[in-house]
Amino acid sequence: MTIKNYNKLIEHYHSIDNFEHLNAICSWDQAAMMPSGGADSRAEAMAELAVHLHALHTAPQLAELFESVKNDELNESQQASVREMQRTWQMRTVLPADLVKAKSLAGAKCEHQWRTQRVENNWQGFIKNFEPVVKLSQEEAQIRASANNLTPYDAMLDIYEPGMSSGELDQLFKDISSWLPQLIQEAKQIPPPATHASYPVKQQELLAHELMTILGFNFDHGRLDTSVHPFCGGTSQDTRITTRYDEDEFINAMMGVIHETGHACYEQNLPTPLNKLPAGKARSMAIHESQSLFYEMQIARSPEFIALISEHAARHFPNYASINTTQKLQQDLQCVTPSLIRVDADEVTYPAHIILRYEIERDLINGKINCQDIPELWDNKMSTLLGLSTKDNYKNGCMQDIHWTDGSFGYFPSYTLGAMYAAQFKHAMSQSIDIATQINNRDLTPIYDWLNTHIWQKASLLPTNELVVKATGSSLNAQIFKEHLQQRYT
């Protein structure tokens, strides 16, 4: 009887996953394939699907089914399944529909007007739309906080990083803040002069396919295409990554491909028997980012992999060798330069951008500061961390990112958590694998095997901290990240 109820849950979530599959493929199509005239009808179809998925995710019978399996003798994986189902169910059901709708409308308006207001450096105009978004996000945070017995900001953080708290983040980021500005000063370089050459898209695609193959991407279960904003989408059986090409240089597209390949390898290697259930999905946003950053930062920016790239690039681009060397490529890939824009930041200065945003959004959601306080705080923190000023420069300061405009508070920390996890995984892996030699020998298999065993196959079966402790022997530790940066950049 009770196992019958457990099976009902499985069936329901398989059904959800099938509709999520359609959603993933049509979303990918929208970004990578759809002609512009298809936009309106696609938006309607996707909205209809979103309503249907919401109804499935919040189906009233789920509450009873969760209750009915509570005292069942479920094995570890079944328990994890139910735990993750309940988590997604609670996140979807806890908010009143009115609030979801109001936030969505306020967010859409704020985002839409931000596109022109940013160009115009128009903070006064922006704040009028942004304040309602913050107010509704505070309401959302308050409701989630009450339901989960958390502080408001921690309740938002929990959406992206279940189990993470601002208490822990404060400590980790305080640690980083204590040594990062000094490290940046030591690592700072004038960017190498730009060289001019032509890199045909066709050749860049060939290079990308070769590197993806070396990095373990399975083309029987995925594709590479182009889109305006690169992403990793699709499903774990059919993982679609995208990039965008610029014929004047090849590094951006290539590093984007390597980054998305990290996301894709995680997806492609989630445990097959569970891959239609919440417990079989990727653990969290930070763990997902840890895989893309492991590929991008820990593997691809290592001297050994840079040599490999150089060798492949020389085969694909005529005249490459005459204007590029491995040393030049290494300079390009390891140059540290403080700048105002997060998305252009290098590995060393990137955490400064995240810490700044974290501290502001935490206090904003907890009601300790107001929207009006943001520009001054931004300027002060920018000065302290990176030695740069954003005074009166809203467009390259607090108005530069799209994320806050629709009230997506709580996920900026994932980027730097991901970078820290990646360094810690590399450190643990190094105990048993000579990574540099493996790359030099063009055999990355032991590297994937380690990630597969410790991360990919674990999916959401364990809470994040347990996953990390089992994989590396300790909880997240900012010192390992510091050592990585020091070793590479000073």
Place this chain on the structure above:
Amino acid sequence: MTIKNYNKLIEHYHSIDNFEHLNAICSWDQAAMMPSGGADSRAEAMAELAVHLHALHTAPQLAELFESVKNDELNESQQASVREMQRTWQMRTVLPADLVKAKSLAGAKCEHQWRTQRVENNWQGFIKNFEPVVKLSQEEAQIRASANNLTPYDAMLDIYEPGMSSGELDQLFKDISSWLPQLIQEAKQIPPPATHASYPVKQQELLAHELMTILGFNFDHGRLDTSVHPFCGGTSQDTRITTRYDEDEFINAMMGVIHETGHACYEQNLPTPLNKLPAGKARSMAIHESQSLFYEMQIARSPEFIALISEHAARHFPNYASINTTQKLQQDLQCVTPSLIRVDADEVTYPAHIILRYEIERDLINGKINCQDIPELWDNKMSTLLGLSTKDNYKNGCMQDIHWTDGSFGYFPSYTLGAMYAAQFKHAMSQSIDIATQINNRDLTPIYDWLNTHIWQKASLLPTNELVVKATGSSLNAQIFKEHLQQRYT
């Protein structure tokens, strides 16, 4: 109150259309984009969607809503909407679920084994799986016949060609049979010798895009891609056609593109305000085919368009001019050669293949012959119509097509009906438009305008015969088709 019910119907069918949209895009993706490893999970997701769509199409409240709007004062387009809704609803609800499932299983088995049995010329093995498919199709036909007061075969025909009857088909096809064998004898030619050259895919794609543009395809609302079996899919706002390329010759891919462009232009120009409702969809399979065949046979195989193709091909293929001439291309495109295989048949012999299949499937579904009778009937009719024998040659005789294996009886006639409608539309159009001169002047706009006014914008607002009478002044007339073939081939 009643208009409220009419609006409920509209809302319900808009919702269906949104899910059909997802179905169309994911089906296209499956054929044109999906990596092989994505097949299993895609099949599951599509099956889930099919179940959901079936539930929407057969929702019990629809019966009440149809009843409730029966005496409403609806305008002409609203009446057509309700009529077409009821038609699709009745077609979906009339069969018991058991029968649908049994036929689907029997069909899948028959089709699957046909793939090897055909290669082995194994009629005895094939008939074991085929007999159950026919038996279940007869049951289906009987149920549909009782519900609609039709003969069994006419009830199957009605699925694809609403309003068409075997009485009318018998007359049309008897007419054709009376003059076709003689016309084939007169037109018969030895195929021109093959010429060898290389036609790079990239260049073939450029040629295809140019011809599609000339033929009115709107690339803001559609795409051209490649797939194993060429088709026209997607939606009317985002119409996706495919072809396949062979670098040894360019004609097959190009003519396939032109054919699918005809389908696509019909889809792209269906009336926008109605395009999410059954009344706003294409009229029938034969009318759809009439548009692809209008493009392929009436436009593209005309001497004027062949000259245009030759001009464009010479620009794209190096050495084209040295081995090809407009005259040679015309020979290739207008060669008449009786052959055993329908899909390879030319414009003149094609109707023979259809008449043969029609006569056999009509008698089979009406219970007048048995499956065992098919090979001999096939051989006899092949001899009479084309002067060829298929004795003991099952694989190139009655086992050559996939369509019957899953019980799709009733739609072969649509191909030749389409060819006849296309000829009749051309004939009517010629009364007001000098088509040859328009093509010579590279201005096809008046041609599309005529099709748009008389066919595309009419969607399913009128029954087929009324549509044809309004467009051409008379019901379908085999003599016009005869004149077209005579004029071109004798």
